[in-house]
Amino acid sequence: MTARLAEIWRYPIKSHGRERLAGVVLEAGQALPGDRQWALALDGAEAEAGHWAACSNFSRTSRNPQLAPFWAETGAGDAVTLRHAKLGEASFHMDDPADQARLLDWVAPLRPEGQPAATRVLKLEGRGYTDSDFASVTLCNRASHAAVEQQLGQKISPLRWRGNLWVEGLEPWAEWEWVGRDIRLGKALLRGVERTDRCPATMANPETGARDVPTVMALKEGWGHKDFSIRCEVIEGGEITEGCEVTPA
Numbered sequence: 001m002t003a004r005l006a007e008i009w010r011y012p013i014k015s016h017g018r019e020r021l022a023g024v025v026l027e028a029g030q031a032l033p034g035d036r037q038w039a040l041a042l043d044g045a046e047a048e049a050g051h052w053a054a055c056s057n058f059s060r061t062s063r064n065p066q067l068a069p070f071w072a073e074t075g076a077g078d079a080v081t082l083r084h085a086k087l088g089e090a091s092f093h094m095d096d097p098a099d100q101a102r103l104l105d106w107v108a109p110l111r112p113e114g115q116p117a118a119t120r121v122l123k124l125e126g127r128g129y130t131d132s133d134f135a136s137v138t139l140c141n142r143a144s145h146a147a148v149e150q151q152l153g154q155k156i157s158p159l160r161w162r163g164n165l166w167v168e169g170l171e172p173w174a175e176w177e178w179v180g181r182d183i184r185l186g187k188a189l190l191r192g193v194e195r196t197d198r199c200p201a202t203m204a205n206p207e208t209g210a211r212d213v214p215t216v217m218a219l220k221e222g223w224g225h226k227d228f229s230i231r232c233e234v235i236e237g238g239e240i241t242e243g244c245e246v247t248p249a
Contacts, residue, residue: 003169003246005185006142008032010074011162013094014039014129015060015201016107017072017082018159023241026188026234031128031135032164034074038094039129040104040118049122055131059107059118061162065204065211066110068160085208086110094121136231138163138196139175139183144228147172148215151222156213159206161198163229167246173223175230182249187238189249195227202228 008021014036024033039047040059047053061067071083078095090106092099100121111117127135140163149155158166165185167175178192202215219226 003167005165005240005242005244005246006168007166008240008242009159009162009164009166010035010072012037012072012074012080013082014055014058015064015067015070016040017070017080018162019072019074023239025237025239026137026190027126027237028234029135030126030234030237031130032137034128035137035164036128036130037125038080038121038123040107041120041122043116043119045120047122050124052124052127052129052133054133055129058129059111061201061204062199063115064110064112065201066112066209067107068201068204068206069209084110095123130231132194132231134193134231134233136193137165137190137234138229139165139167139178139190139192139232140229141170141172141175142166142168143170143172144175148218148222148228151218152213152215154213156215157206160202160204160213160215161228162201165240169246178232178248179230182235183232184245184247184249186240186244188234188240189236189238190232191235192230192232194231195225196229196231198226198228 041047045057047057069085073081081091083089092103130136183190203211205212216226
């Protein structure tokens with residue numbers, strides 16, 4: 001069976017929503033366009049707009065599982081519409097200081113007691129506020145997800161992994177063999193850089209926000225690690241679409 005790109009996902013605001021794309025044009029040395037372009041910095045965070053900073057500086061699902069149910073839809077320019085099971089729907093112009101303040105107020109009720117509040121909206125174009133210290137695109141294997149489900153003894157949503165690219169037609173964990181190799185994906189060329197270590201963010205239900213499935217423990221007990229998916233860098237830019245072939249070099 002030929003491996004194919006099954007799904008493409010973007011996360012415009014780090015830990016605050018996901019949107020599915022039919023296709024996108026990747027650029028060499030950049031993350032998936034618009035991915036994690038904005039992030040909500042916590043009070044006292046040592047982070048600045050235009051510069052990458054570690055995830056500990058930002059409001060994120062690993063510390064606040066109630067962020068998991070967010071959906072996002074990007075519009076023209078800097079427009080982003082967010083939907084959440086508890087908060088409803090709201091639209092923001094992300095570069096507008098007034099709308100940034102409105103966004104911070106809107107999400108404030110989700111903050112767990114005792115945790116710092118998000119006080120600033122930061123922007124990092126191209127590179128994005130990915131969890132990695134390089135501009136990465138995360139590639140996931142549907143068969144590996146099915147293996148985790150078997151280990152857990154239940155079905156879970158693939159959205160827990162917050163991946164950019166989902167590939168079908170592989171054997172479970174075949175993606176590990178792509179670390180250090182080039183991967184032709186549609187018109188683009190990616191290179192597998194490292195396995196993605198996972199945290200409690202994947203335990204949060206993307207529909208309810210409840211931390212209800214021990215995903216990290218399942219990985220440790222089943223395979224002796226806590227890795228799922230691989231992080232890739234874009235070597236040659238080009239268009240990718242759902243359904244395009246995925247071929248390791």
